[in-house]
Amino acid sequence: MDDFVNKRARQAIFSLKPYVPGKPIDEVKRELGLNDIIKLASNENPLGPSPMAMQAMEQSIKDIHLYPDANSYYLKARLASFTGIDAQSIVLGNGSDEVLMILGLSFLSPGDEVIYADPTFVEYEFTAMVMGANCVTVSLKEYKHDLPAILQAITNNTKMIVICNPNNPTGTIVSESELDIFMQSVPEDILVVFDEAYSEYVESPDFCSGTRYLQQGRNVIILHTFSKIFGLAGLRIGYGLTSPGIAGAMKMATYPFNMNSAAQAAALAALDDQEHVARSRSINSSGKKYLYTEFERMGLNYIRTEANFILLDCGKPSDKVFQELLQQGIIVRNCASYGYKTYIRITVGTSEENQRLIRELGKVLEVE
Ligand SMILES: Cc1ncc(COP(=O)(O)O)c(C=O)c1O
Known part of the structure; x- marks a missing residue:
């Protein structure tokens, strides 16, 4: 070097x-x-992708000389009605990878601990490490998140816990009852991240979205992406659902115009093509x-x-x-x-x- x-x-x-x-x-x-x-x-x-998303993307190209809507007004409004979460609590990113990185920029400092499973999606480690935070990993048990062991790994330095649900690379979920017990024991001042990139594929009735804890007023963020079931991976667009306070803090750490106009248009149309x-x-x-x-x-x-x-x-x-x-x-x-x-x-x-x-x-x- x-x-x-x-x-x-x-x-x-x-x-x-x-x-x-x-x-x-x-x-x-x-x-x-x-x-x-x-x-x-x-x-x-x-x-x-949906043919409707491709058409919307093509149409957006004629205005490509103009900066995009920095607040993604229409997409956030559509996501708000789609998810039931207020527009001011939605954070958009260049893929959910970027939403995670913005979260790291806004919340993680050297010495903080981030807990996640092993193995899981590698970007949690990347985000923690790039911010100088310490990674605490908890082995999967029979290919599933071991929530009691994650609770045991919590210390006074724990800032964030990430639950990938369904988990990549195993495809397993944590059930509603397991999550409820877990969330009752997680201290309120720890930020819990639910990565639900694959949630639209879930068939099991035992699945429960982290959105329920957001509605209970907990400090959580639920990550979603347009890269998987919506078929827009190359466009890079994802979002987080969180509290207005956390979204406001994240906005401070986001550069303007991070969401390009083609991505905003395509995502909006993709949501309409159920x-x-x-x-x-x-x-x-x-x-x-x-x-x-x-x-x-x-x-x-x-x-x-x-x-x-x-x-x-x-x-x-x-x-x-x-x-x-x-x-x-x-x-x-x-x-x-x-x-x-x-x-x-x-x-x-x-x-x-x-x-x-x-x-x-x-x-x-x-x-x-
Ligand atoms: C669990 C999980 N979260 C997030 C992502 C990345 O999504 P995006 O393309 O929105 O950055 C992936 C991609 O493979 C993933 O497996």
């Missing part, structure tokens, strides 16, 4: 691990000389069932999911399985970095994509 950077950069930077995204399709095309590639690695919507959402949920549900049946036929263990991805135990090193699937033009997520050395995470695709995955997986694992 260059001397200037060593001396002058913030020390917190040096302990960060760079995020490794799912391999982009174009990169695999270039590297392997393949043409027919499917990406089942980043939990995107295989149907793409038919597309229902269709996306339905192909996910049938894809999930097909994959479960095939994994069982192949004698493979998997974790039942409430999201649009499945954690699968391949029974052999996932590094190798990942590479071999890649050679066949199928990109999945290698879960070795999560500590699951024989697991891959597979996004539920279209029925053709799921069938192709099963064919190739059968060959790679020799269990056709």
Whole structure:
């Protein structure tokens, strides 16, 4: 590292691990000389966005020389009627990743502790570390959040707890009764973050959104994204639902015009196309069932999911399985970095994509 950077950069930077995204399709095309590639690695919507969202985006382009509405008035008003939470309590970001980062900028200082599960979505660690806060991890128990152990990990320095519900990479949820007991014991002055990026896919009646605790006046924020069921990952748009006080503090730490006008227009239209959402949920549900049946036929263990991805135990090193699937033009997520050395995470695709995955997986694992 260059001397200037060593001396002058913030020390917190040096302990960060760079995020490794799912391999982009174009990169695999270039590297392997393949043409027919499917990406089942980043939990995107295989149907793409709503046609209404695409049309709204196209229309917004004619005004692209103008700055966007800094307060995203129409989108916040639409989200307020969609969620039942006041517009002044909604924080928008360039993906829910940015909402999380704004939260870190507004609330985390060096020495604060942030508790989250292990393994879970990696951005909680990134946000805590970039702010110089201390990460406290609590292992999952049978692939699920261990809420009693999280309560035990609370100290006087705990500033924030993050619950990813459903959890990435396991797809598991915490039930309503577990959450109620947990929230009764969490001190009021700890900010609880519920990341509900995949909540629209949940089928279990046991699921409960963190919004209920917001309505009870607790210090919570619920993160949502347009990257998953709404199919707008490339546009980068997400939001947080919180109290007016927390939203006001976060606004102070947000630069103006962080929400581009195309994203505002597309998100607004996407919310109005609930038919597309229902269709996306339905192909996910049938894809999930097909994959479960095939994994069982192949004698493979998997974790039942409430999201649009499945954690699968391949029974052999996932590094190798990942590479071999890649050679066949199928990109999945290698879960070795999560500590699951024989697991891959597979996004539920279209029925053709799921069938192709099963064919190739059968060959790679020799269990056709
Ligand atoms: C649990 C979870 N939260 C948030 C995100 C990121 O969402 P966004 O694209 O809105 O930044 C992801 C992306 O994979 C995720 O898995």
